[in-house]
Amino acid sequence: MKGKEWYQADEVAQEYDAKRFSKGGRLIDRREKQAALDALGPVEGKDVLEIACGTGRFTVMLAERGANIVGLDISAAMLSQGREKARAAGVDDRIEFMRGDAARLPFPDDHFDAVFAMRFFHLADTPVKFLTEMARVSNEQVFFDTFNDRSTRVLYNWLLPMGSRLYSRDDVTRLLSDSNLTLDDEAHDFVFPYGFYRKIPNDIADEFRGLDRAILDSGLGEKLASVSYWDARV
Amino acid sequence: MKESLMDILCDPLDKSELELEVDERDGEEIIEGRLVGTVTGEVYPIEDGIPNLLPPDMREE
Numbered sequence: 001m002k003g004k005e006w007y008q009a010d011e012v013a014q015e016y017d018a019k020r021f022s023k024g025g026r027l028i029d030r031r032e033k034q035a036a037l038d039a040l041g042p043v044e045g046k047d048v049l050e051i052a053c054g055t056g057r058f059t060v061m062l063a064e065r066g067a068n069i070v071g072l073d074i075s076a077a078m079l080s081q082g083r084e085k086a087r088a089a090g091v092d093d094r095i096e097f098m099r100g101d102a103a104r105l106p107f108p109d110d111h112f113d114a115v116f117a118m119r120f121f122h123l124a125d126t127p128v129k130f131l132t133e134m135a136r137v138s139n140e141q142v143f144f145d146t147f148n149d150r151s152t153r154v155l156y157n158w159l160l161p162m163g164s165r166l167y168s169r170d171d172v173t174r175l176l177s178d179s180n181l182t183l184d185d186e187a188h189d190f191v192f193p194y195g196f197y198r199k200i201p202n203d204i205a206d207e208f209r210g211l212d213r214a215i216l217d218s219g220l221g222e223k224l225a226s227v228s229y230w231d232a233r234v
Numbered sequence: 235m236k237e238s239l240m241d242i243l244c245d246p247l248d249k250s251e252l253e254l255e256v257d258e259r260d261g262e263e264i265i266e267g268r269l270v271g272t273v274t275g276e277v278y279p280i281e282d283g284i285p286n287l288l289p290p291d292m293r294e295e
Binding site (some may be wrong): 047076096097098100101104108111185 | 239241242243244245246252257282285286288289292294
């Protein structure tokens, strides 16, 4: 997997949230959380697994809403950030963090009500293997996002620290069918890619976000969106 | 990890059962110890409350 070592470094983990989700990145954080909540619906009492949970941004949010959640990541440094966040939010009794390999999950078949991964598939070298394994341990829902190859993100891709795998709709359709999943819902967003929002201050970001939304609503949405959210069923 | 997690955890290599060995606990919480594959014999450490279920070929230690 690309960037494996990078994500394992303590200093990267400690600065991860601040670097990505301050300034215009705040908008991204909000939108991603909304996408997860829209797809996963009311999570109270649900058994949920998050793959590549990193610093626990989504893990903690869903535990706060009553999910029983397991956060799995390869990096001990990222997980220790997650655990601090869970303790601070007072939800550590509903969260278990563990290190593991997304291609070989330590869970039985069909155990979870929902399994999801955010910002994972752009780093995945063997996406079918990972998605198949997510589907194996879910009894209903699998949710994930992709970065799109038809968008402005292509222009920014070379700026990313480790390069990203980009997906077309055909790629995702094939990926789902190879993993025996059925697409249930989808959403597309961000004409201006994350890297752009991350670099600009809040007040300007809000203006660009308005323009971004207007372009998306004009009907060009899916064609120009840099991020897609895919909600699938086993 | 909480001891109740044992109800769902299995060996990542072949999904067989794991056995819990505890060195240090705090009530329900297992702080230090290990999970041992009953079929594979593989040892997965629990360090500082976090189980490491990375298969042996992915561990840096």
